[in-house]
Amino acid sequence: MGEGRTTRAAALGLWHPRVLVAYFACALVLVMAAFEPVCTGLGLAVGLLVCCRLRGVRATLRPLAWQLPLMVIICLVNPFFSAQGMTEVATVGVRKVYLESLAYGLNMGAMLLAMLVWFADAAAVVSTDAVRIAFGGTLPVVSLMVSMTVRLVPDFIRRGHEIADVQRACTSAAKTNAPLSDLSAHSHPSALSRLHASSRLHNRSRLVTVLVGWGLEDSFATADSMQARGWSSARRRTSYRSQRFRTRDGVALALIATLATVDALALARVCGGWHYYPTMGSFSAWWLYLPHAVLLALPLVATAVEDLRWSHAESSERAAA
Secondary structure (H helix, E strand, O other): OOOOOOOHHHHHOOOOHHHHHHHHHHHHHHHHHOOOHHHHHHHHHHHHHHHHHHHOHHHHHOOHHHHHHHHHHHHHHHHHHOOOOOOEEEEEOOEEEEHHHHHHHHHHHHHHHHHHHHHHHHHHHOOHHHHHHHHOOOOHHHHHHHHHHHHHHHHHHHHHHHHHHHHHHHHHHHHHHOOHHHHHHOOOHHHHHHHHHHHHHHHHHHHHHHHHHHHHHHHHHHHHHHHHOOOOOOOOOOOOOOOOOOHHHHHHHHHHHHHHHHHHHHHHHHHHOOOOOOOOOOOOOHHHOHHHHHHHOHHHHHHHHHHHHHHHHHHHHHHHO
């Protein structure tokens, strides 16, 4: 029983793809729409917890190495573009830094970070096959474009690394085989820096050129392959792996729709009563944030229920043995 235990991401994948797509679409839209400190903090905190459950702690913390500095930069840069507020905290040259501008920038950075985290959560659960199953019958062209776009992003990154490795290998070989007279001609530090800068620019432009050409060549090959396999030859597309929409999927979809509606109404009241300028407003009652927290925590509840089910099955198996 333990060997056949599914991962937490696969446990969410047991639901119909339309349920998963509907949930993450609602979560992403509501996280973007709720520009209020508590709502943004809830979106970021719960998104990180969901990411830890679905992808693991290490995979969750690794992107934070560049995401957190980006959030700090947005927080610190915003007061220089929007010098508004009533609470002055510092003066940089002729510019005054206000607490309200810092809070606004911090909320913007935290919302961007929350969006990145929730997109990573969605990518861990909603695969390209799920997108095709969810929309392949009603929107075949859109589902194909989305699935191909999602597939091209990691392919471009992988091929970019391959091209960069080949360029570095060729550059190292050229330096090794270069005559001593060529090396001494560029021995001056300023000449070496200009040479390195032009070499990096040339390598980057050549990398982009090769990558774009590689992608165009693959797109033509994919189009020819799809035409040879009979794409658009029938009125309705069929799926290699079909997944039936069950009663529990309908109940889950109705629950998500109800929670999203209640959450949207509560967020409209919360965000309508909050403002940053000229002074920051007051927070709303705690129960207005509860629908947002419940909606965002649904993946945690689903994975916890799946863990309890597997633990009960394992204990029953040990008792029977």
